[in-house]
Structures are given as structure tokens and as C-alpha cells.
Amino acid sequence: MPKRSLDGKPKYRFCVDFRALKAVTKFDPYPLPIFEETTPTLYGSTHFSVLDCYSGFWQINIKEEHKERTGFTVSFGHYEFNRPPFGLTNSPANFQRLLDVVLKNLVGEKCYVFIDDVIIFSKTAEEHALRLENVLARFEKANLRLHPGKCVIA
Numbered sequence: 001m002p003k004r005s006l007d008g009k010p011k012y013r014f015c016v017d018f019r020a021l022k023a024v025t026k027f028d029p030y031p032l033p034i035f036e037e038t039t040p041t042l043y044g045s046t047h048f049s050v051l052d053c054y055s056g057f058w059q060i061n062i063k064e065e066h067k068e069r070t071g072f073t074v075s076f077g078h079y080e081f082n083r084p085p086f087g088l089t090n091s092p093a094n095f096q097r098l099l100d101v102v103l104k105n106l107v108g109e110k111c112y113v114f115i116d117d118v119i120i121f122s123k124t125a126e127e128h129a130l131r132l133e134n135v136l137a138r139f140e141k142a143n144l145r146l147h148p149g150k151c152v153i154a
Contacts, residue, residue: 006149013086016072022089030093038112045121047128051135052150053099056116057084057091059144060098102142103135111135128154 005011070081084091092115099113110131111120122128
């Protein structure tokens, strides 16, 4: 499946048909934010940074006992994913939960998270630098990587 790239060169995602797995997967009702509900709270902010997690879902592991559920067979063998592949039902909710935990007490006051993107907002450059430093420190502590080419600072 084609994936958008910054340099315009085609990149591809490996996709497996998970319709059968999705049909029996218990849906995770963890709420994803509604962007339109958060934008009014940004009023008055003059400094913004947007951070993009590098291959977001691929930064978390699948429990050993669940890997067999992601199995697929091709002509040269059988394989199972170690990290959530593109197309699993609960991947967005799981990653949203992870970032909400990593950025606990910051979300809603100093930043917002939408799955693998974080927007940091503030009214002054000094305040912004502190908020950005705090978010980056939490990412480092959680061993989460950012995609520098997709991040916009201040």
C-alpha cells in the first residue's frame, strides 16, 4: 500500500488482510480526541510545536501470547508480527492511551495528543521552551522516538 513521503518518492506499507481477526476482536473503547473540541482552548496561544512519533504503532510491542493472532502465511513461510501492524483494530486506541499516560498532567493544559501527533501550545516563547522541554523529556524517558522531518518547532 503506498504511503506518503516528504521527499515525494513512493514508500510502501506492508499490509495483511486482518478482516477475519477484526471480526472477532473485542473493540477497545478508549476515546480518541475530537480535534474540533480542542481548538477553542488554543485561543490566545502564539507559539506552537507539532511533534510526530516515528512509525508510531511500531514503537510498542505485542504481548508474546498475542503474536500468533497476527500470523500470516506466504509462499516462503509463516510469520508473526512483534509490533502492531498497519490495520489492527485497536492500534490507534492503544497508542493514544500510551501517549496519554506518558504525557499525564500535560494533556489539555500544555499539549494535546491525537494518536501519534502532539501539539504543544503556549503564550510566550519562554513558556513554550519549558513545555517543549517537559514533553521531550517524557518522550525520552518512555523511549519514544520522533520523526524529525515531520516535527515543527515553535
